[in-house]
Amino acid sequence: xxxxxxxxxxILLSLGxxxxxxxxxxxxxxxxxxxxxxxxxxxxxxxxxxxxxxxEVESQDMxxxxxxxxxxxCEHHMLPFFGKCAIGYIPRGxxxxxxxxxxxxxxxxxxxxxxxxxxxxxxxxxxxxxxxEGVGVVMEAxxxxxLMRGVQKQNSIMVTSAMLGSFRSRxxxxxEFLKLIEK
Numbered sequence: 059x060x061x062x063x064x065x066x067x068x069i070l071l072s073l074g075x076x077x078x079x080x081x082x083x084x085x086x087x088x089x090x091x092x093x094x095x096x097x098x099x100x101x102x103x104x105x106x107x108x109x110x111x112x113x114e115v116e117s118q119d120m121x122x123x124x125x126x127x128x129x130x131x132c133e134h135h136m137l138p139f140f141g142k143c144a145i146g147y148i149p150r151g152x153x154x155x156x157x158x159x160x161x162x163x164x165x166x167x168x169x170x171x172x173x174x175x176x177x178x179x180x181x182x183x184x185x186x187x188x189x190x191e192g193v194g195v196v197m198e199a200x201x202x203x204x205l206m207r208g209v210q211k212q213n214s215i216m217v218t219s220a221m222l223g224s225f226r227s228r229x230x231x232x233x234e235f236l237k238l239i240e241k
Contacts, residue, residue, distance in 0.1 A: 062090045096131055099168030104183055107165050111155030112188055120231075121153060122146040124239045126160045132203050133170035141199030141215070144239040147184055148191040148224060148231070159184070173199055173218045181220035192224030194235045 063086035070077040124144035143163050166179040181195040196219045204214050224231045
C-alpha cells in the first residue's frame with residue numbers, strides 16, 4: 059500500500075500542491091485508507107456476505123425492501139454516485155434474512171461501477187442464490203461526475219432497473235412491484 063501513497067503524493071505535486079504542508083502531510087495515507095474502504099466490495103465474497111441467512115418458507119407473496127441507501131464510485135471519473143435501491147422478489151421456497159439484501163447492494167456498490175451494471179449484479183446475485191420466481195431491482199442515484207463537472211446538472215437523477223424471471227416476463231408482476239415502490 060506504500061506504493062499507492064507515493065502515487066497520491068505525486069498527484070498532489072502535479073496539482074501544484076506541497077505534500078509536506080501541514081494539512082496534506084497525512085493525506086496520502088488518508089486517501090489510501092479511504093479508497094480501500096470505498097472499494098472493499100472487491101474483497102468480499104457473496105456467500106460470506108449472505109452468511110447462511112437463507113430460510114425455507116411457504117410464502118409465494120412478493121417481498122420488497124426499498125430505500126436501501128448506497129454509495130459507489132463511477133468507474134469513469136472515480137467520483138461518487140449515491141442513491142437508493144428498491145428490491146422485490148417472489149420467493150420459490152426460500153427467502154433472505156432482510157439485512158442481507160442491503161449487504162448485497164453494498165458489496166457490489168463498493169467497487170468502481172456504473173449504475174447499470176450495479177443494478178444487474180444485485181438482481182443476478184438474488185436470482186442465482188435463492189432462485190425466486192422473479193426479481194426486480196430499481197436504483198435511483200445522483201452522480202457527482204454530472205453534478206460537479208461536465209454538464210453540471212444539479213437536479214439530475216439516474217434511474218436504472220433490472221428485471222429477471224416473472225418481473226421481466228409478466229407485465230402485471232412488474233407493474234405491481236413498480237407501484238409498491240412508489241413514494
